[in-house]
Amino acid sequence: MDAEKMDENEWKYHGEGNKSLVVSHSQAPEEILRHLQNIVDFGKHVMKQFFGEKYVHYGEVVQLPLDFVKQLCLKIQSERPESRCDKDLDTLSGYAMCLPNLTRLQTYHFVEHRPILCVEIKPKCGFIPFSSHVSQEIKHKVCRYCMHQHLKVANGKWKRLSKYCPLDLFSGNKQRMHFALKSLLQEAQNNLKIFKNGELIYGCKDDQDSLSDWNELARHLKPFFFPANGMVNGPYCTRTIIKELIHVITMTLLSSTDACRAGNMKTVPISRGRSYCEASAFSKELVRNGKNKMESSGLPRGCLLYKTLQAQMLDMLDIEGLYPLYNRVEQYLEEFPEERSTSQIDGPYNEAFYEKLLDLSTEDDGTEAFAFTKVQQYRVAMTAKDCSIMISLSPCLQDECSAQRPVVLASKSRFTFSVSVLDLDLKPYESIPHQYKLDGKIVNYYLKNVQAKDDPMMSNLFKENEDCTLVLHKV
Ligand SMILES: O=P(O)(O)O[C@H]1[C@H](OP(=O)(O)O)[C@@H](OP(=O)(O)O)[C@H](OP(=O)(O)O)[C@@H](OP(=O)(O)O)[C@H]1OP(=O)(O)O
Numbered sequence: 001m002d003a004e005k006m007d008e009n010e011w012k013y014h015g016e017g018n019k020s021l022v023v024s025h026s027q028a029p030e031e032i033l034r035h036l037q038n039i040v041d042f043g044k045h046v047m048k049q050f051f052g053e054k055y056v057h058y059g060e061v062v063q064l065p066l067d068f069v070k071q072l073c074l075k076i077q078s079e080r081p082e083s084r085c086d087k088d089l090d091t092l093s094g095y096a097m098c099l100p101n102l103t104r105l106q107t108y109h110f111v112e113h114r115p116i117l118c119v120e121i122k123p124k125c126g127f128i129p130f131s132s133h134v135s136q137e138i139k140h141k142v143c144r145y146c147m148h149q150h151l152k153v154a155n156g157k158w159k160r161l162s163k164y165c166p167l168d169l170f171s172g173n174k175q176r177m178h179f180a181l182k183s184l185l186q187e188a189q190n191n192l193k194i195f196k197n198g199e200l201i202y203g204c205k206d207d208q209d210s211l212s213d214w215n216e217l218a219r220h221l222k223p224f225f226f227p228a229n230g231m232v233n234g235p236y237c238t239r240t241i242i243k244e245l246i247h248v249i250t251m252t253l254l255s256s257t258d259a260c261r262a263g264n265m266k267t268v269p270i271s272r273g274r275s276y277c278e279a280s281a282f283s284k285e286l287v288r289n290g291k292n293k294m295e296s297s298g299l300p301r302g303c304l305l306y307k308t309l310q311a312q313m314l315d316m317l318d319i320e321g322l323y324p325l326y327n328r329v330e331q332y333l334e335e336f337p338e339e340r341s342t343s344q345i346d347g348p349y350n351e352a353f354y355e356k357l358l359d360l361s362t363e364d365d366g367t368e369a370f371a372f373t374k375v376q377q378y379r380v381a382m383t384a385k386d387c388s389i390m391i392s393l394s395p396c397l398q399d400e401c402s403a404q405r406p407v408v409l410a411s412k413s414r415f416t417f418s419v420s421v422l423d424l425d426l427k428p429y430e431s432i433p434h435q436y437k438l439d440g441k442i443v444n445y446y447l448k449n450v451q452a453k454d455d456p457m458m459s460n461l462f463k464e465n466e467d468c469t470l471v472l473h474k475v
């Protein structure tokens, strides 16, 4: 073994059996450097093409003094969520990614000493699968997020079901978007965070029991929306401020500030698949009110939600259609392992990698080339389904507004703003089997524990511990 690997600091205890003690060597620094460079390249050559350069900040890889890294890890350890403390921080390579602080304004110089409000939304998947490979009809009616909620609550990840449905947010219909944002504000889970001058003031707390405290949030937001202090504190004030916040977030999400290939590239028709989710609390409320037309005004092509949805819809086959192609790739790589590097599964994520994503055909010609393309497109789609949108807002005065600085108006104030996308590291090829298994778990749990209860006929099929004879009538 290489002499330089004989540094005890690079080894860690993994476990032991009756006769053996297991230690593992941490990733070699060059592997970490390549991993981080891959993330930067993927942002620079791929996601910037989908989202546009104004929305994507891919940063750069830097090397830091090891002492600094070690001291930093000790300093922040107590602030980390308990649920994440099982993940070790890399204190051996010194490599890190240097990114702009997206809770600050990105696109324009921000006025010094001006307060900044930042809203982070993790929208999740905004479409219902339209693939013919889908085996369960429920997947054509209820979206992944709404189905997954029930399994998450059953597994204890969250205490309460969220009323948020991504299809309402991605609908482009202001009424539906307002409902979606209000639902996120009621039950943030890991889909909403609000920062004030870089400090987290709302959402995504490790303590799932904390109910949303709108009064506390309104106290933080009041100076932004009613700077003249013309609003007396109280329930009306809280409701008014929350409505102002929802309005401003909606307008920034619908703003379109930069044309790029994503706006012009041959796109997956967004009209494919149903435009609303049967499980959405909004659509149920609409039906209760005797209306059944779900408006989907459609998103402006230049806005970030549209571009995010375009990238998500690279998942054209659904995991059920993709998984056999993944197996075809696996078999091919078992026979020709040297092809792994030329396939660019592990990078480099350069222009050539991007160009290969543009073939949107879904006709399987039986080749490995088709399988490789669909697998890579699926990985990009998974990444876009798990990314976050950051909206930074700073109050501006009338005379500071100009044509090239985007401004959003509230009732008693105005903001200059920037919109960015983050968490754009390509999802690993190896996570595809996990996606396939998780998809089955989510759907099966929903069918057995939710749909059966909602549908009297179905409930007879699943009623447990009760003798019931299924009488089949001759037709
Ligand atoms: O689908 P992936 O591979 O992107 O997995 C995501 C999780 O998404 P999902 O469960 O829909 O597959 C995501 O969980 P949520 O559904 O968004 O709750 C998970 O987010 P956290 O809950 O914040 O962990 C996400 O982890 P990171 O965002 O990467 O931290 C990722 O899970 P992992 O694949 O386990 O990293």
Ligand SMILES: Nc1ncnc2c1ncn2[C@@H]1O[C@H](COP(=O)(O)OP(=O)(O)O)[C@@H](O)[C@H]1O
Pocket: 099, 100, 101, 102, 103, 120, 193, 388, 422, 423, 424
């Ligand atoms: N450039 C950034 N500026 C400000 N906050 C950031 C930035 N990148 C990440 N964050 C914060 O850190 C959190 C985790 O970062 P993320 O890249 O999503 O990690 P992971 O991929 O492990 O989920 C984000 O949800 C966001 O709140």
